[in-house]
Amino acid sequence: MDSICWLIIFIVLLGIEIVTLGLTTIWFCIGAIAAFIATLFGAGYIVQAVLFVAVSMVSLVITRPIAVKYLNKDRIRTNVDEVIGKRVMITRRIADAQGIGEAVLEGETWMACSADGMTVEAGDKAEVVKVEGVKLLVKKI
Numbered sequence: 001m002d003s004i005c006w007l008i009i010f011i012v013l014l015g016i017e018i019v020t021l022g023l024t025t026i027w028f029c030i031g032a033i034a035a036f037i038a039t040l041f042g043a044g045y046i047v048q049a050v051l052f053v054a055v056s057m058v059s060l061v062i063t064r065p066i067a068v069k070y071l072n073k074d075r076i077r078t079n080v081d082e083v084i085g086k087r088v089m090i091t092r093r094i095a096d097a098q099g100i101g102e103a104v105l106e107g108e109t110w111m112a113c114s115a116d117g118m119t120v121e122a123g124d125k126a127e128v129v130k131v132e133g134v135k136l137l138v139k140k141i
């Protein structure tokens with residue numbers, strides 16, 4: 001019966017890991033397998049629980065930094081999401097969705113395009129809707 005419980009725990013944790021893909025429960029899957037193997041050798045409940053926790057924590061501490069390093073190597077961390085929703089001053093007219101104008105955001109000059117295809121005149125205030133590369137997509141306020 002104990003071995004079935006550990007297999008169920010393993011399957012549930014593996015299911016969560018597959019759904020989230022965030023390296024959150026895989027370490028506990030390894031611990032559940034260790035506890036499952038312990039049940040096959042007749043270990044008691046306390047030994048199973050201690051083995052589960054110990055193997056989970058050791059695998060987490062040892063392998064997670066390595067996995068994160070290699071899985072996130074192409075991710076470029078930026079603060080670009082912080083500019084979404086901020087207000088800008090248009091300094092060069094934006095004629096349509098393809099027209100590129102200029103906007104000033106917190107003292108910095110950015111290329112800007114209209115997010116909704118509307119004309120935005122120089123001197124108008126706008127709100128940043130999205131950032132694409134080095135261009136702000138803005139919507140007139």
